[in-house]
Amino acid sequence: MPTYSRANRAVTYALLTLFSLFFLIPIYVMAVTSFKSLDEVTLDRMWELPSALHLSGYGEALKKLAPNLLNSVYLAVPATVISCLLGSLNGYVFAKWKFRGSDILFVCILFGMFIPYQSILIPLIQFMQAIRLYNTIPGLILVHVIYGIPITTLIFRNFYAGIPTELLESAKIDGAGFFGIYRHIFFPLSMTGFVVVGIWQFTSVWNEFLFAVTLTTQKQQPIMVALQNLSGSQVVHWNVQMAGALLAALPTLLVYVFLSRYFVKGLLAGSIKG
Amino acid sequence: MPAAAVEAKPNSQPKTGRNSNIRLRERLAPVLVVLPSIALIGLFVYGFIAWSGYVSLSKWNTLVRNLSFAGLENYRFLFQDFRFQSDLRNTLMFTLLFIATCLAIGLTLALLVHANIRFESLFRNLFIFPMALSFVVTGVAWQWILNPSTGVNLLLRKLGAEDLPAWYTSTTVVPSISLGQIDFGLPVALLAVLIAAVWQLSGFTMAMFIAGLRAINEDIYEAARMDGATERQILRSITLPLLRPVTTSAVIILGHISLKIFDLIYAMTGPGAAFVTDVPGVYMFETTFRGNHYGQGSAIAIIMLLLVSILIVPYLISSMRKEEA
Numbered sequence: 001m002p003t004y005s006r007a008n009r010a011v012t013y014a015l016l017t018l019f020s021l022f023f024l025i026p027i028y029v030m031a032v033t034s035f036k037s038l039d040e041v042t043l044d045r046m047w048e049l050p051s052a053l054h055l056s057g058y059g060e061a062l063k064k065l066a067p068n069l070l071n072s073v074y075l076a077v078p079a080t081v082i083s084c085l086l087g088s089l090n091g092y093v094f095a096k097w098k099f100r101g102s103d104i105l106f107v108c109i110l111f112g113m114f115i116p117y118q119s120i121l122i123p124l125i126q127f128m129q130a131i132r133l134y135n136t137i138p139g140l141i142l143v144h145v146i147y148g149i150p151i152t153t154l155i156f157r158n159f160y161a162g163i164p165t166e167l168l169e170s171a172k173i174d175g176a177g178f179f180g181i182y183r184h185i186f187f188p189l190s191m192t193g194f195v196v197v198g199i200w201q202f203t204s205v206w207n208e209f210l211f212a213v214t215l216t217t218q219k220q221q222p223i224m225v226a227l228q229n230l231s232g233s234q235v236v237h238w239n240v241q242m243a244g245a246l247l248a249a250l251p252t253l254l255v256y257v258f259l260s261r262y263f264v265k266g267l268l269a270g271s272i273k274g
Numbered sequence: 275m276p277a278a279a280v281e282a283k284p285n286s287q288p289k290t291g292r293n294s295n296i297r298l299r300e301r302l303a304p305v306l307v308v309l310p311s312i313a314l315i316g317l318f319v320y321g322f323i324a325w326s327g328y329v330s331l332s333k334w335n336t337l338v339r340n341l342s343f344a345g346l347e348n349y350r351f352l353f354q355d356f357r358f359q360s361d362l363r364n365t366l367m368f369t370l371l372f373i374a375t376c377l378a379i380g381l382t383l384a385l386l387v388h389a390n391i392r393f394e395s396l397f398r399n400l401f402i403f404p405m406a407l408s409f410v411v412t413g414v415a416w417q418w419i420l421n422p423s424t425g426v427n428l429l430l431r432k433l434g435a436e437d438l439p440a441w442y443t444s445t446t447v448v449p450s451i452s453l454g455q456i457d458f459g460l461p462v463a464l465l466a467v468l469i470a471a472v473w474q475l476s477g478f479t480m481a482m483f484i485a486g487l488r489a490i491n492e493d494i495y496e497a498a499r500m501d502g503a504t505e506r507q508i509l510r511s512i513t514l515p516l517l518r519p520v521t522t523s524a525v526i527i528l529g530h531i532s533l534k535i536f537d538l539i540y541a542m543t544g545p546g547a548a549f550v551t552d553v554p555g556v557y558m559f560e561t562t563f564r565g566n567h568y569g570q571g572s573a574i575a576i577i578m579l580l581l582v583s584i585l586i587v588p589y590l591i592s593s594m595r596k597e598e599a
């Protein structure tokens with residue numbers, strides 16, 4: 001740890017404070033605006049605090065966005081759970097049960113994490129229409145589970161790589177099989193892995209926009225699409241829009257506040273070993 | 275492939291019929307478990323990419339599906355298209371600036387936060403939280419903050435500034451070198467999008483650098499200090515070189531995010547006047563789903579894929595090699 005002189009420290013704290021202001025600006029603006037009444041939301045008073053806590057913005061945002069918020073819950077929760085289970089089993093195999101060609105296959109799977117989804121979008125829409133899952137929440141769940149396979153497999157694989165192979169070998173000698181070892185040893189040891197992957201998947205599915213906007217219409221739309229439509233509409237009520245944005249951001253913000261340690265772990269794991 | 279030979283087969287057991295049955299089952303189980311995922315990725319990633327590639331070579335540019343072969347017609351159209359040329363310029367400029375700014379701010383923040391300060395975790399958490407937000411939310415918020423008639427400009431006006439920046443409504447390109455139909459240079463409007471994108475991702479870059487800093491052995495610093503090295507020398511000749519692998523990873527991650535960027539720009543500015551904030555992702559979306567030009571949309575998508583692949587494939591191959599070694 002470098003030791004700094006007093007002057008250096010002062011500069012450090014000054015810089016940190018400046019950066020903090022920059023990072024807080026959008027939150028301040030959104031929060032302040034969302035609590036204003038309609039006639040208080042004017043261009044020249046945008047930085048001022050609201051005269052009182054007006055909740056009309058939230059009322060209207062909720063009225064407009066509640067169905068979409070629910071859609072996002074129905075989408076993100078199952079997609080997260082299925083992603084975790086699938087990723088955990090895949091990661092278990094790619095970390096501890098390598099077979100001929102498994103490393104090449106793993107890299108081929110990883111590639112799916114980096115592709116621009118535009119490059120599979122048109123066939124995907126045709127396919128979803130063909131299997132009658134176009135414009136349905138189960139269809140979106142399927143899509144998120146499939147395109148989540150690379151990242152969930154990667155995080156679990158790296159997680160399981162840290163569990164000593166001797167554990168597996170001694171269980172084998174005791175006669176435990178592939179599934180037995182998973183169920184009695186690896187699964188119970190993976191709670192951290194599940195939390196990390198769970199947060200990662202929940203956040204990405206909740207925040208995702210491209211699949212949501214191209215695979216669903218109107219009633220089926222998840223929250224981010226509805227929020228975007230709200231700001232694209234003719235009459236812009238900034239207080240409603242900012243209240244809507246905060247409502248849409250609330251679930252992932254809460255996850256972040258309470259589980260930031262795991263959130264960061266997930267982020268770093270998602271970037272192929274920091 | 276050497277690593278594939280790591281198959282565990284203890285040969286001590288006698289090969290009775292029952293035992294080899296169990297052994298076979300045990301060897302098949304892992305393959306069967308990953309088989310569905312491999313099949314799904316095979317179809318949904320590789321199969322669909324192939325299908326997109328095929329569509330990009332077709333005449334399907336109307337609502338009615340027409341998959342007859344058009345050769346490279348869609349690609350030829352795009353490379354002659356003013357909008358697509360602007361997109362390529364914008365993507366290039368945005369990606370370079372985005373990576374450079376995120377690395378600079380990320381590294382600065384990491385060094386500041388790592389310097390044994392008070393409230394370390396508070397600052398760290400504050401800088402990372404934008405990552406938890408959706409690009410749509412970020413776009414909506416910054417669209418207002420950088421709105422030329424209010425937001426930051428309001429503060430600037432109060433401070434007495436007269437020439438207020440037009441932010442994302444500016445159509446200026448600097449230095450504006452005429453190149454074919456477009457002006458080559460940095461569209462000033464992109465800076466507004468850049469601010470929002472950097473706000474969202476520099477904290478993540480910081481987290482990567484902090485992880486890298488933590489991995490450096492303290493003894494090296496001690497030794498350097500014993501030898502009388504100044505803090506500046508230590509930073510330049512020890513810390514920064516040791517952070518190089520992390521920097522590479524960060525460039526790959528930030529670069530692929532930037533080349534694919536869509537939601538932030540779609541929510542914040544759209545294509546912009548004279549396409550100063552347009553990117554391939556936005557163009558692909560609009561031409562495909564508003565204009566029903568599926569062939570052209572696919573061609574844009576394939577070009578995006580190629581751009582990302584140039585960045586990603588060497589990285590994946592080298593990290594695979596490292597793992598095998």
